[in-house]
Each structure stands twice: as structure tokens, then as C-alpha cells.
Amino acid sequence: MNVRCTQCGATIEPRADERLLTCPFCSTALVLDGSMTLFHELIEPTIGAAEATAHLRRFLGGGSTVADLDRKARLDEPRLELFPFWAFTIATGDGERVVLEPAAPSSLHGLQGLEVPAGATRPATGAGPPGGTLIEPEVPAETAREWLSTRFGESVAVRKTVLYHLPLYRTPYHFAGRAYMAAVDATSGKVFTADFPAKAESPFVLVAAVALVVFGIEGLVIGNLFLKALVYLVTAAPLLGLAWLTSRKV
Ligand SMILES: [Zn+2]
Numbered sequence: 001m002n003v004r005c006t007q008c009g010a011t012i013e014p015r016a017d018e019r020l021l022t023c024p025f026c027s028t029a030l031v032l033d034g035s036m037t038l039f040h041e042l043i044e045p046t047i048g049a050a051e052a053t054a055h056l057r058r059f060l061g062g063g064s065t066v067a068d069l070d071r072k073a074r075l076d077e078p079r080l081e082l083f084p085f086w087a088f089t090i091a092t093g094d095g096e097r098v099v100l101e102p103a104a105p106s107s108l109h110g111l112q113g114l115e116v117p118a119g120a121t122r123p124a125t126g127a128g129p130p131g132g133t134l135i136e137p138e139v140p141a142e143t144a145r146e147w148l149s150t151r152f153g154e155s156v157a158v159r160k161t162v163l164y165h166l167p168l169y170r171t172p173y174h175f176a177g178r179a180y181m182a183a184v185d186a187t188s189g190k191v192f193t194a195d196f197p198a199k200a201e202s203p204f205v206l207v208a209a210v211a212l213v214v215f216g217i218e219g220l221v222i223g224n225l226f227l228k229a230l231v232y233l234v235t236a237a238p239l240l241g242l243a244w245l246t247s248r249k250v
Pocket of ligand 1: 005
């Protein structure tokens with residue numbers, strides 16, 4: 001099956017199962033999508049492995065994960081991976097923006113609808129940055145286009161579609177005998193996770209329930225308003241302490 005180069009129009013004969021190719025006539029990096037060729041671009045990593053690890057540690061130390069996870073988790077060595085996205089340049093009221101939809105399956109959350117600054121890319125050379133594992137695109141552009149429509153409506157105006165390879169640092173980590181997967185965008189430092197050891201909710205619910213019961217009983221038992229306020233104040237102290245302890249431990 002022959003295809004046409006998007007850049008120079010020359011006829012190219014790709015090898016079987018070859019998806020990423022370089023035009024032999026004009027050296028343009030292309031991706032084969034069905035019977036079409038589209039431009040293939042690459043984003044250079046701007047942060048190093050050590051910085052990526054620091055971003056992940058900051059995320060793990062944040063409020064949504066188990067307390068002190070940044071110190072308790074054991075992080076593996078980050079591996080640079082080039083993850084494929086279909087990058088759609090869409091027209092908006094105040095100009096254009098570039099929205100990414102993943103071109104390969106992934107367990108990481110938040111990869112859909114990612115936005116990147118326009119013009120941050122360069123044509124791919126095929127080899128990619130040193131040490132990076134190139135993930136082949138598997139999702140047709142048409143499928144990604146449908147996700148885009150779901151997000152922005154059927155009338156979304158796509159000005160340009162290219163294949164982007166975004167550098168991500170894959171950083172698996174271990175906590176309490178389980179392995180978790182995370183990745184850090186090697187250009188923005190944004191952290192993507194599959195699942196992570198989240199704060200358990202039940203201890204907080206329990207503290208709130210205890211507070212409700214204690215205040216309820218006090219309210220019923222004590223008639224004098226002044227006394228009631230005083231007792232409320234006295235009981236609030238240990239309850240707040242309990243809540244604080246819970247947030248430290250969980
Ligand atoms: Zn060409």
C-alpha cells in the first residue's frame with residue numbers, strides 16, 4: 001500500500017506494520033494513520049530525572065495521599081518514555097490551543113484533554129532523545145477526534161492534527177508491600193498517577209460522628225445556656241485534638 005507524504009506529496013511505500021516513518025524525499029517525520037500520513041512531532045524534555053523525582057515526592061507529600069507518603073514510599077529509578085498523543089490545534093474564541101488525546105492505552109489518569117503550549121515541539125527525528133523508550137501509537141486519530149468532540153462538542157474546529165511524542169518519566173514506587181505507577185511530564189513536572197495510597201475517609205467520619213453524638217447529648221442534658229456554651233467549649237478541645245491526630249496518622 002502506498003501513501004503520500006503530507007509535506008512534499010511524494011509517494012512512499014511503507015514497510016508492513018511500519019507506523020512511524022521518514023519521507024525518503026524530504027526527510028519529514030510522519031505517522032501513518034489508516035491510509036493517511038500526518039506530521040510527527042516531538043517535545044524535548046526540559047527537566048531531568050532528579051527534578052522529576054522531586055516533583056513526584058512533592059505530590060506524594062501532598063494532602064490527597066497517605067500522611068508522610070513522600071518519606072515512606074520507595075521510589076524506583078525514573079525511566080524516560082516518549083508517550084504518543086494526538087495533538088489537535090483547535091480554534092477557540094480568543095485564538096488557538098493545542099489539546100492532547102492519548103494515542104496509546106495507559107492506566108495513568110489525566111492524560112486525556114491535556115493542553116500544551118503551541119510551538120513547543122520540533123519535528124521528530126525518529127531516534128528520540130537519548131535513553132527514551134518510544135511508545136508506538138495504537139489509537140487511530142479518528143478515535144481520539146471523537147474524544148475531543150465529547151469534550152468540546154461536535155462543532156469543535158480542528159485546524160491541525162499531528163502526532164506528538166511527549167516525554168514522561170515513568171516512576172514506579174512501592175508502599176506497604178504494593179507497587180504503584182506514576183509518571184511525571186518531563187516538560188511541565190505535572191504528576192500523573194494510576195492509583196495511589198489515598199487518605200482513608202472512615203477515621204475522619206468516625207471523629208465527626210463522635211463529635212455529633214457528644215454535642216447532641218450535651219445539648220439535651222444541659223438546660224442553662226451559659227453552662228451549655230462552657231461545656232461545648234471544653235469538649236471541643238479534645239475533639240479538635242482527635243481530628244488533628246487523625247489527620248497526622250492517616
Ligand atoms: Zn516528503
